[in-house]
Amino acid sequence: MRELCELLQCQANNLMSRTNQLVLVRHGESEFNLKNLFCGWHDAPLSAGGLEEARILAAANLNEANMVFDKVYCSKLCRSRTTVEAILSEMQCSFLPIVSDWRLNERHYGNLTGVNKRVLANQYGEEQVQFWRRNYDGLPPPINESNIYYYQIANNPAFLDVPPNEFPLTESMRMCVDRVAPIWLEIKKEVLMGARILLVVHGTVARALIKHIEGFSEEQIEKVNIPNSVPIVYEFNMKSGQLVGDVKYLGDSQYIEKMKKKVAAIGD
């Protein structure tokens, strides 16, 4: 009898593992992306082109890859939520549950919020601006009341459930990676239980999640740049939690490389 139990246990342990996919997308182009302004926790809407992009790039590529979802996560910022609604409408699955969580908000850009990146580079030099943008510990000066977006951010009703002691005044990439760690663990647990999840977030938060997902070093993640509306597909072994195969960026590879370079640059 004991031998039979051991044999059954052994067979159970050796069952073939299944896999499940997770899709990560940065929202469509926002009004602030279009004007080359630091945005962070300011609630800028999508540009007209950004809304179109969500449909004709993100949703079209997800449809072409026959992706199906059970649940969507996004931030509390409207550029993320509007992108979700456009994608789901285009995929004819607007009935899906959407979880908006403040921990998926973009990195808070402190007192750089609303500032044009080129104007800042002319004032402080490109090296300093790239340090604030991409260095793992680059910390913009904290936002203060002189910033025209200070009270809009402080009073945004979408942020009412942010614990006051966790409401940031500025954030580095490192702080952002730490902020998303708990929600990433919750999402990963759901993925490993079989939920097909779409995550629609922001440039730096996507990079923070990618650091957790792909196990990148601090130096590696500083060089990653995420274009708007390009779905990134990960496949996980549901038993081991390990990634299976290569990460796939859906869409035209030449366009994706061009947009990665555009995002990396300070711009005009």
Ligand SMILES: O=C(OP(=O)(O)O)[C@H](O)COP(=O)(O)O
């Ligand atoms: O708010 C921002 O990101 P988002 O447009 O992805 O929400 C940042 O301003 C993006 O700027 P960056 O690429 O200089 O980090």
